Amino acid sequence: MRFKGTFNFVHSSKYFFIFSIVVTILGVATLSIFGLNYGVDFSSGTNVDITIKKQVEKTEVDKLLSKYEMSKAPQVTMGSERINIRFNEVLTDKMEKQLKDDFSKVSPGSSFEVNTVDVEIAKELQRNAIWAVLLSSIGIIIYVSIRFEWRFAIAAVIALLHDAFMVISVFSIFRLEVNLPFIIAILTIIGYSINDTIVIFDRIRENLRFAKLRNWNDLAHLVNDSVYQTLTRSINTVLTVLVAAVCLFIFGSESIRMFSLAIIIGLAFGAYSSIFIASPLWAVLKNKEKKTSTAKKPQQA
Incomplete structure (x- = not known):
């Protein structure tokens, strides 16, 4: 079953961009003032x-x-x-x-x-955690650029970094403890986010082969159709994983509670960013390419 609706994800994207920017600014401010509440894994x-x-x-x-x-x-x-x-x-x-x-x-x-x-081990763990996130992001950029194109890669990486930072911001704002399981949760969220985004991008690429893009409205229609065609799959996937994460949070031991909470927050933002951030962002980048190519045509003539 495919969802059919009239909601325009692309034309409404500015509101979601604003929301994400506000949360990001709030997160940056909180991190600058208070930092993260490091557990023993990252502080002696x-x-x-x-x-x-x-x-x-x-x-x-x-x-x-x-x-x-x-x-x-x-x-x-x-x-x-x-x-x-x-x-x-x-x-x-x-x-x-x-x-x-x-x-x-x-x-x-x-x-x-x-x-x-001890102090030295804590600092080394912090460095290794940052490198793990950076290297995984670089690997994703290379993979998506080869399989799709650089615009898809940029949109995908911005979306997954958005998801990771949203979780970090929430943990900073509410002073929740950050430990090694939290880093594992961040890497898991990155993997989930890119998987969900790639599914939508794959449908966009498939529809792009038969589409005639004359203007911005045609491009927005293409993205909206692609999102609706994959919406059932996205909702089913996030709900399935979310139920398992909530059960872990409620019934799991104290040692994995923050891990479970990070997964829950990350899953919600991962589904949100794939639909409302990554796809509209690709449309914006693609539209700029069309404008540039159109502006060059008279010069070539």
Whole structure:
């Protein structure tokens, strides 16, 4: 089944461009002022996951942690069976042993998972994460340029970078924790976004073979038809993956909650950008090419 509608995606694109630009500016401002709320993976410190056998009250945890003298109080996330404690400083072996002994007294049989990252490793992880996103974007530009044309490549990369930055902006605005699973989520979102965009671009290219583009309205009609022809597939795909991501967010463990949330936000923006950003942007670039070629014709004559 194909959607049939009268909504003009291309002519309405300026409103979506404005919305994305406003969110981007807000994200840039938030990042400039507050930065990202880095987890232990990207800032030095110790992260302790405790699987408890006996229910422990928050007041008991705070009392146990009060004996550790640190510049910043540790962040505690309580669950029914798990407790996550994030120290912004690296725990010494003595402190780590003391923490395990203290929790074993209030909840015997508890198991501990301790992850420590020093300053140099944190900086290296940040650099590697940035390189991973940049290299994947360059690879996509090359692939789309070879398979389609450079205008498709530019529109696709702008759309996927838009999706990645939207997720980063949301995490910065709401001060959500950024860790290694978050970077994995960003790369997953980039892969999903380019896949959804390529499906629409492939239909545009197919329709382009038989289209007679005399003016901007013909070009807009071509893009609108292509979007409508792939809309059912886009909606079904995003809903299927979204249901799985929401279930992970609700029923998954604390360690993958931010990963699941990033995927949910990224899926929504990925579907949005493929339809409302990438396709109209290609139309704008293609229209400029037609205007340039038309302006050159009298000179050639």
